[in-house]
Amino acid sequence: MTTAPSTQNDAARANDPVVINRRSGVVRTLAALCAGLVLVPPPLVTILAGPAPYDLLRRSFPGLDVGILTAAGQAIADVAAMVTIGALLTLLFFRDARGRNADLLRSPLELKVLQIGSGVWASAAGAMVVFTIFDNNGQPFARLEISRALSFLYEASSFPKAWTVTLLAALVVFFFSMFIEHWTGLLIPLWAACFGVLAPVVVGQILVGPEHDFGSDAGIYQSLLTSAAFGVILLAGIRVASGRLVSVEILPRIFLLLAFTLTVVVGADLLLAWFKLAGTGFLDSVTGWQIITRWIFLAIICGLTMYSWSIWRRRRINEKRLVRVLGGMAIAIAGWVGVTAAMTRFPPPHYFVPTSISQVFLGFEVNESPTPLVLFTHWRPNILFLLLAVAAVTVYLVAVSTLRRRGDAWPVGRTVAWVSGWVVVVFVTSSGFGKYSAPDFGIHMIVHMSLNMLAPILLVMGGIVTLLLRSTKSNPKLPAGIHDWVTWALHWRVLRFIYNPLIVFALFVGSYYGLYFSGIFGEYMRFHWAHQFMNVHFLIAGYLFYGLVIGVDRPPRPLPHIGKLGFVLAAMPFHAFFGVILMSGGDIIAENFYRYLALPWADLKASQYLGGGVAWAGGEIPLLLVIIALGVQWSRQDAKDARRKDRHLDAGLDDEFDDYNRMLEKLSARQARNVRGPQLPGTKEGTSS
Template sequence: MASETVTPDPRTRSTTVGILVVTAGILAAVVAAALTAMSASDSYAAYGLPDPGTVTSLGLPVVRVLAEAGAVVCIGSLLLAAFGIPARRSGPLLADGYAAVRTAGWAAAVWCAGALLLVPFTAADATGRPIHEVLSAEVLFGLVDALEEAKAWLLTAGIALVLAVGCRVVLSWGWTVVLFAISLLGLFPVIATGHSASGGAHDIATNSLLFHLFSATLWVGGLVALLAHLARGGAHAGLVARRFSRIALVCWIVMAVSGVLNSFVRVPPDQLVTTTYGLLVLVKIVLLAVLGVIAYFQRERAVRRVEEGADTLLRLGAIEVLTMFATIGVAVALGRTPPPAELGAVPDRTELLIGYPLDGAPTALKLFFDGRFDLVYGTASLVLAGLYLYGVRVLRRRGDRWPVGRTAAWLLGCASILFATSSGMGRYAPAMFSVHMGQHMILSMLAPVLLVLAGPTSLALRALKPAGKGEPPGAREWLLAFLHSPLTRWLTNPFVALALFVGSFWALYFSGLFDAALPEHWAHLLMNAHFLLAGYVFYWPVIGIDPAPRPLPSLAKVGLVFASMPFHAFFGITLMMSKNVIGSDFYRGLSLPWAPDLLADQNLGGGLAWASGEVPLVVVMLALLIQWSRADDREARRYDRRAAADGDADLVAYNEMLRRLSGGDAAGSGSQSRSDG
């Protein structure tokens, strides 16, 4: 009798994946609690705190695993629904995407519950008190107001609640992408607190943790979402698996590099085997290495066979999920263990506030060459330059041309970002208002002008392969959907772009936001992002090579540029004439001996803001003149081609009209003469 192939019921597969995730979560909680128990007493003693008891010391890592597991599954499911599962750019989600969004909603509820539980646990742990002593509303609110980490978890709970509600009502692909972006935002409060956000070199530690946590979440959550999709018997299994395989490889590389950097900051190499923190770092490194090797070979083999059935990838993915969640448990234990660097020599005040020491007053040489590489914007500038050059190479390999001037503009724009954030200017910007203002001007007025002149969107649309008829949308279609989205049209509205560009100057520096942002490294990251994006959306419709969602006539472009000038000039003059020092508490706290006059430094910054406003105007006007000249040349060439094709019919018709008018006038004149006679 011939053997029959039995196809497993999708409901059985889904139950299996659910049991796998729960088992992995329990494993992570056990690992975190066990490793924390090994050093809990030493940790409290190191910080001079009493032992809060078993419920607090072991309950906190367990609850944190619960919150992080919810975050991982939520973000991974939204990633799958937005960019993994083929979907329509308009209209409701398909069944597979809707199922992934519903899973994300339940995971967001778990994330929210875990984050809320972490508020009292964090307060109890930070004060060395049993959990029941901080559960009263009055005590808890007082501790939350004083503890940044407790505030971070409360904010995280709010974001997770928005996601839980949003996943219940969202039905379209566009809003799924918005929810995915919000879910990534939910990781920021935790990144901004903890070991990496304090002490020396906290800029490198926070930036590397940013890369590490994002890549780990996308990898782990993406794999869980992929297994759930396969278990449901979802469509396009091979395509979804291949897309995730590419993401996972990039995430593993980013995790490896960022993890090494973060560990190097937190623990000296000679203490890797002599301290509890160092041993946990080594365990995590080994687990990540094993994950990278096993996952790659497993996934490549499974992707080739996934079309034959999902069971292969489900079996192989189970080992990867269990190892990943065990790694999460180790990471949670690391967060509960004081690093040796934090317990060592106390850094000086400057290093404690900005993350690194400063060697004397800034000179021209130091501003250019005494750099400190910015892991976020330095890396972004290099990656963007590489991607642009790769796109140009793709065009040239198939015989298409791309203007050299646009390539030069893009590379210069990336170089200006690199200089503003990773040279001596980036090093001194957090400590001196004048240097900060120079950085602000480069990021908001020089780099965006160069970037929009490079036409990156046009290059991407030409380099990316379009999806064929009947095929699911890919990167090119996603880019087109973003360009035609309501958000892009709203941002490029001339009035909105002008308000964001010039209004943000006043809102940031004269509302107290800048004073509140100065001590926070994450706030500097957001400020720099705002400077770049606000400048880009302002100059894109004015001189951008890429077609804007809202095309402007030439006179409107010139008017928009000239409308921004008075606001910008008056801002610089106001800073120069002001008698109140912006960010005075922070700058006085630095006590830099070579910058005693804070008001003079602020006036210098105002002068830089006023003078630098003329530079982009010259560049913009020159670019507009060149674009108008080229437009006239193109129109003349089109006219010549049309004239050659139709025998200059327009000119012939025009001459005929003049002849008739001339003949009619002559006839009219003769009749009038006869009448007079």
């Protein structure tokens, strides 16, 4: 089997017993080796460590049966999640689908893998809900005999709740995989799978200790990107093992994915090693040895990726080399998964570093009061938004460069707006404003309003969707690409539902009242992942709102200009009311959280008063500016329509006035007949009897 530009012979090759039987023995051996690398390390570490990890965490030992089952369940869930995400991404972006019906999912192998992978993932996640109830509470399975013990233990730990989220996400993917027919049907399962992968990660080892804000962001990127890259590799290996072809035109996409993801994964793993070892040597702890072992597997994956890219560039790729590369990658990925699952069985050194209350909740100290000098000079990079901004700006500039190389123009103002929007995001999340957004409510509201009201205005003026459509083309002779994906997404019914003005309005305005007056804010501020989630929510809600009002991109449900004006005017009072409530309210929002921090410079009432003022002014001023911008756009659109109509009239292309004149002539003739009255039989018009 060799790579080929199309998959027309996939079915024939898949049913050819010679092709399958020729490597069936190799496939079985490889599968057994991978299964051993995945399933052996986690239980082995659990057995060798015994009760030591539980003693270090001052937790009772639940028994080896609980520990072994939890370790094995972790490994199975991780590899199943990887295969599931790999199948989703392959179906979305790495299919050799072309032509008018490219959006139809005619990939029985990938769909079958998606169904099996998500089913196994859901089963493993469901088992992990039960296993972690006992493992993380240090209780044996015998506790099941006690009435209501299960519900009590479930509430006592974060891991069972996190695995419940994973279970629900996997079930969503499994349910959709049984019925989807079109490309857009995979978008919701993809979002669900991302949440399912992250839920157990963000409440795990990266949630505690000094600098855990860095560790959490690095862990988020590492978990998502390894699932994406390794999952796609595994799907390619499954495809080759089944005797199917790998399209030559798809290989560059896979190499591009691996180049980006593996670069970020290496950087994230270096950051995680620094965070977890907390100043200790690599050989001073079990975690250090595990990190070294995992790096060996990662180096093998990176090396094989570079080798496969090299032979592809030199057009020397063939069946034997492809099988060897994918087989070696599968073994290294299995080793990575097994060691990663084993790392969860032993507490790393950063668990035992003395921490202050601020470090427990924030990951860092905030000893100085947030003066203007501190806010503008005490920077602490927000890894999540910093990397997201770099990726967004890079994609935009590459698209602009592609457009201009083709000889097409793109307004400089839109580029400036897009870049400026991300500069605002990075500034408010990585400067002193981002650092103090958790311990000070007034600073938090400045960051909130910047992400919700200022940055989205600039981003929607960048017109990223229009740019992607203009810089790419749809070619029916090539596999579906960016232009096709964006077009399909824009016609997606779910996106039209999301862009319903009532839903966008409720999301944009209701978020303030639901978040701050329900107790959610106080609960979320205790966790770095939840704080980041809030920031992402602010940015998305603002982007949807302003995209409907002044966005360059045409939304799926556009509003007329008068509707846009009413949309903005309707939102203004809600911001004012919210600000007034904060400034005049007697209750301190998230008071318990701020009391826990016990910062000597904190003045909770003054901070909340400042936050109310920022919410009031920060909501009114941007909306007034939006009204002005909307008026300018309205005027320009009317002038543009007038010029277009004049051109049509001059060219004789517009017969609107001719139709109008003919209608007037018909009305005039009808009125004349009515004035002369009815005609008698046998008389002529104009004569009397």
